[in-house]
Every structure is written in structure tokens, then in C-alpha cells.
Amino acid sequence: MPPTMTSPLSVSTAATPRATTTHLSIDGVSKRFGSFTALDNIALEIQEGEFVCFLGPSGCGKTTLLRTIAGLTRQSAGRLTQRGKDISMLPPQARDFGIVFQSYALFPNLTVFNNVAYGLRNRRVERARINDRVAELLALVNLTGSEAKYPAALSGGQQQRVALARALATEPGLLLLDEPLSALDARVRGHLRSQIKALQARLGVTTIMVTHDQEEALTMADRIVVMNHGVIEQVGTPAAIYHQPASAFVASFIGSMNFLEVTAQANRQALLGNTPCACLPHTIAVGQAAQLAIRPEAVALSLQARALKHQAGALNGEVVSIEFLGAFQRVTLRLPEDHQTLIADVPSRDSSKLSLYVGQLLAIHLPAEAARLYAAGSSQQ
């Protein structure tokens, strides 16, 4: 299985806020469409003020879960509680949330001012208060001065900022974001990502964002809910999801990962061909086929391969390609063990010491603390 290749990621290391009050509880929520199960017994608690991302591949059920929270889709089973109140059967208009969709969904025939004021007018808020609140919200999303413009006169990023202001206008307890950045080009997306994150931190509004973009989730979320085939695979901080993936699926979905075919051994070990490799504690039976997962940046390369070549327990490989990626070089090695391949990311400042070239034989070190064993054939993407 070739390793999943994506660019290196900056993982948000911000600690989960010390929020201890539950904002939203999802208890045993399932959703079936005919005989198809889109959500299977989902259980999740979201804390007051948290920024949570639902992350997963297309069709995993993340939008269905968001829509269920909003009341736009009715669950087939289970219960939703918001701030202690059972909202399971409430229609969307009786629930406390603001929502931003992927496509801007602004009213095209209303000005920016009137789009943002819409929810406030529906609630019969008095005119002077509406004027103040719209001014405050437009300042918050850096669109002061755009009050009289129509959506068609705004860029995609500006339209999404108006949509955000509109969603926040009535001060909802919960902000729902359904892939709000995916229709925007990369530069605007990056900029808006940090704006939304800063705004959320400033307002402290509990936020759930659906995304299929791992980088977005890793950089924005306090906690990530990784979903696959209608179930939650793992819930954790970005750092925990990245460094301690709970399943082969999570390991392969987030960041780049090598998967080597090995045989499980006792005492935190696995056999790669005949070469013993130390790894983290595992629960796979001795002698069972397994996958050893290790990130490319954790693989260490050195020059003593020839000396080690015939030494028991030494792992070496031949360089088959070198890609220059700026901050690091991505080196693909062929291992003598069953001709498997391994990717190593070598920081550019270290690569000169290795004088890398195709055909070179290098010693490989797989640090045990970065090597995780999963059952062979366990779900990847």
C-alpha cells in the first residue's frame, strides 16, 4: 500500500479550553435513509465555547450530523440536548443556532445591511438596536462601509463574511459552519480561516464546523471528530489525532503515513521480513499479520548502511527517488524486505550531511515511540 501523500501540516497545539459546561449532548443518534445508515449511534458531548470540527471523507455523514443538530434533518433514533434542554423534536426555528453554508446563501435582492439585519427584524428588534448591531457585526468581519452593496458586488470571501455576520446577528448559542471555506480560492481560504478562528475565540461562541480538509481542521479546531461510514472513529485534540491516531483509518486520513507490512511479535516488537522493529505497545496476537505505521518525518536516515548491511536487526534501504519540497526533502527508499517502500522526510538542513543520491544505500532507524501497529487490512480510506 503506497503511503498517503499530502503536504506537511502545522498542527494546532492550543490546549482544549478549560470549559467544563456541556453545551450540546448527542446521545445515540442514528439516521437512516431507507435501508442506508448515514449515522450509526453517534455519541458526543461538546463543551461551552469549544470549536469542534467534523472531519471525514465524502459521504461519511458529517453534513447529516450537522443538519440533525440544526433540526434540518430528523434523526431516526437518539436524543439531542442543548444547554440541558431536549431539542430532539424541535423545528429549526425553535433551536438556538446560526448557520453558514458552503455556498453563500445570501439573499441576492437584499443589501449587505438587510442581509445581516434579517434575523433581527424577524425577531422584531427595534430599529435603533438593529442599526447598532449591524454596524458592530460588519466591523467584526471587516466590512464596515459595505452596508449598501448587494451580494453580487462582493467577492466570495466577502460574501462568506456577510454570511458569518448574519449567522451571528441574533447572538446564537451555537454557530454551525457547513464547509464555509470550500468554495473559496486557496489564498482567501487561508485568510478567512484565521479570521473565523480569531472571531470565534473572541466571541467564545460554541462552534461546529464541517470540513473534509484536514489542514483546516488541524489548524482551527480545539477538538476534531473524525468520522467514517457514519461512525465516529476518534475524538481528540489536533495533536492527539495527529500523533496518536486510534485506528489505521485515522492514521491514513490525517497527514502522511507509511504503512509497512509486518508480523506482530511480543514485547513491543514486529518483524519486518526478518528484521525486528521496536514499536509502541500493541494488542495484536503474536504471529498475526499487521501494519506498522510511521510518519515520514519520524523516519531517521544515516550513512552507515554498508557497515550494517549484514548485521542482524539492521534496517537499510536504497534511495529510489528524492523530491525537493523546500523545507525538507522527501526520500523514497526501497527496503529489501518484500520490496516494500518507505518514505522519509529529511529536513533540508540535514540532507546535505547525507549527500543524497538515487541508488544510495542508507541505514534506516524507525523510532519505537513513533511506530504504531494496526491489524492488517483494518479500515483505511
Ligand SMILES: Nc1ncnc2c1ncn2[C@@H]1O[C@H](COP(=O)(O)OP(=O)(O)OP(=O)(O)O)[C@@H](O)[C@H]1O
Ligand atoms: N436526503 C438523503 N437521501 C438519501 N441519502 C442521503 C440523503 N442525504 C445524505 N444521504 C447519504 O448519506 C451519506 C452521508 O451524507 P453526508 O452529506 O452527511 O456526507 P458528508 O460526509 O457530509 O459528505 P460530503 O463531504 O460529500 O458532503 C451519503 O452516502 C449520502 O449519499
